[in-house]
Amino acid sequence: MVSIWQEMFSYSFMVRAVLVGSAVSLCAALLGVSLVLKRYSMIGDGLSHVGFGALSIAMAMNLAPLKIAVPVVVIAAFFLLRISQNSKIKGDAAIGLISSSAIAIGVTVTSLTSGLNADINSYMFGSVLAMTSSDVKISIVLSVIVFLLFLICYDRIFATTFDESFAKATGVNVEVYNMLIAFLTAITIVLGMRIMGTMLISSLIIFPALTSMRIFNSFKRVMISSGIISVVCFFVGMTVSFLYSTPAGASVVLVNAAVFLLFSIIGLVIRRR
Amino acid sequence: MAILSCKNLNVQYDNQVALKDVNFDLEDGDYLCIIGDNGSGKSTLMKSILGLVTPKSGSIQYGAQLKNHDIGYLPQQTIVQRDFPASVYEVVLSGCLNKRGWRPFYSKEEKQRAINNLKKLKIEHLKNKCYRDLSGGQQQRVLIARALCASEKILLLDEPVTGLDPVTTKHLYDIIEELNRDYKMSIIMVTHDMNSGLEHATKILRLNKEVVFYGTPDEYLCFTNSCHHIGAVKHG
Structure with a gap:
């Protein structure tokens, strides 16, 4: 096992992907607990799609992807939150x-400029090759x-998640x-979506929180366990991906799904007794 | 001395009048029941007192004994809470947040305060239990304990007995009465349950957008039997 990791980390792109991925997994899991409990988890999904559009445009205009995508997605996050809270739609x-x-915007822009190619595929489903060393610095x-x-x-x-x-009545500025x-979710998603892919990044937010809630009964424990589960699953997923040449993002999601099933069963057994 | 006074309060949602010219004073130690039909503005009044709704005109003034946000509140339960993974202690402790300012963690006194309030409501044994696994009555006690962490002077309750069985309901009323009698807390309760309101409260406020009646339970009985000889009874 150790030799596998030695080999894995001899590739510098793998080191970068694992570094960024672990940091992002941790943040996504922590935020995810609050988002899932507030019934806002679809915001994560929406943001990753906006991120895809922004990345495509940045790519077409030959601009640094993170510098465009981060602000665009942050703005989208405020907007999505607003309409989720109070709107006629x-x-x-x-x-x-x-x-x-x-x-639609992303796909159109890309096909008009460089044509639908491997880039689109890697945005959609993630790629471990995407990280440059400046990306790593920004991400960390x-x-x-x-x-x-x-x-x-x-x-x-x-307090704001629970009630x-x-x-608000006791003076917490809930809107803030x-x-x-x-x-924070917007930033996390943009950082993670190039490894995990647009379609799969929201799993990093949803899975660890739900998995932990199967078993743990206090907010703090759910938080800590989500963080640990998320990072471990990411690492295992990357190892699997490296060993069997499976897509990185998909492998991480599958590991998360397996752990979710495991915890669900354990949770059922505990509750039965 | 008035702990709370409502002066010419007007609240509107879009173009709908929710509250019109509401005036009343609440004395320290009063037990006020706000009654009225659905849509009569009970919840709006509650939210105005809590500062969750901005009035169109008029004001709500707090007595000098209530510093900023020194208000305990028992909201109606939300769907979010039903399957929320939080321990009883975590929920109760979160009531101390209003006193904390910008300190990032809770102090020893605040933790002790949470424990004391658990004892006060006789739920200390539930401290490490998960909130979602408790019965409706136990959940209400937990939320009252949290409210007591936020304030020892005034407690606002929004239809606290909704969905509780008769025995649990009686226990809850007993707790509220005890807080009012033994700990001298002022109580404001929005309720549909007219009978227990008349039984426990010292003041009744009947709303229908405006104040239909404000006075003691005895006066209210008299008012509903349409004997209007007590001149000071009818406001609004």
């Missing part, structure tokens, strides 16, 4: 509209910021924390 329908439009810095902000605001995030009206979560 229902939140899930609005997310559907925005996601499909963003995908942003992940650390996400993690620290999350830690500092942990109690307030708990928005009580939190909702925005903060949306903002």
Whole structure:
């Protein structure tokens, strides 16, 4: 096993992908607990589609992908949050509209400029080759910021997740924390989507939270377990992908799905007793 | 001394009038029941008091004894909470958030305060239980304990007995009465349950967009039997 990892890490692109991926998995899992409980998990899905549109445009214009995608997706996050909370179009329908439009824009722009090619495929389903070393630096810095902000605001995030009206009544600025979560989610998604792919990145947000909730009964434990599960699953997924040449993003999702099933069964057994 | 006074309060949603010229004073230690039909503005009044709704005109003034956000609130349960993985202790502790300012973690006193309130409501044994595994009555006690962490002076309850069985309902009313009697907390409760309102409260406020009646339960009985000889009874 050790020799497999030695071989795996002898490729510098693998080192980069694992570094960025682990950092992103951790952030996504922490944010995911709050998003899933607030019934906002589809926002993650919507944002990744917007990210795809932004990346395609950046690619077509020969601009640095992260510098375009991060601001665009952050703006989209604020917008999606707003319409999920108060609008005449229902939140899930609005997310559907925005996601499909963003995908359509991305595909059209790419086919007009470079033609539908391997790039599109790697945006859709992820690629471990996508990371440059400057991407790694940006990703690690942003992940650390996400993690620290999350830690500092942990109690307030708990309060707003559990009971928005009580939190508001006791003077927590609920809007600010909702925005903060949306903002951090947007950054996390953009960072992760090039490894995991547009179609698969939202699994990093949803799976670890749901998996942990099968077994654990306190918010803190669910958080800690989500973080650990997410990073472990990512690592195992990458190893599997390296060993059997399976697509990286898909392998990570499959490992997550397997762990989810395992935890569901354990949860059922515990509750039966 | 008034702990809360509502002056010419007007609230509108879009173009719908929700509350019109609401005036009343709540004295320290009062137990107020807000009653009225659906859509009469009960919840809106509650939200205005909590600062969740901005009034169109008029004001709600808090007595000097209530510093910023020194209000305990028992909201109606939401769907989110039904399957929420949180321990009882975590939920109760989150009530201390309003006193914390910008400190990132809870202090020892705040943790002790949470424990004390668990004891006060006789749910200390549930401390490490998961909130979603509790019965409806136990969940309400947990949320009251959380509200007590936020304030020891005033407690607002939004239809607290909805969905509870009669025995649990009685226990809940007993707790609220105890808080009012023994701990001198002011209580404001929105309720559909007129009878227990009349039994426990010291003041009744009947709303129908505007104040239909404000006074003591005895006066209210008199009012509903349409004997209007008590001049000061009818406001609005």
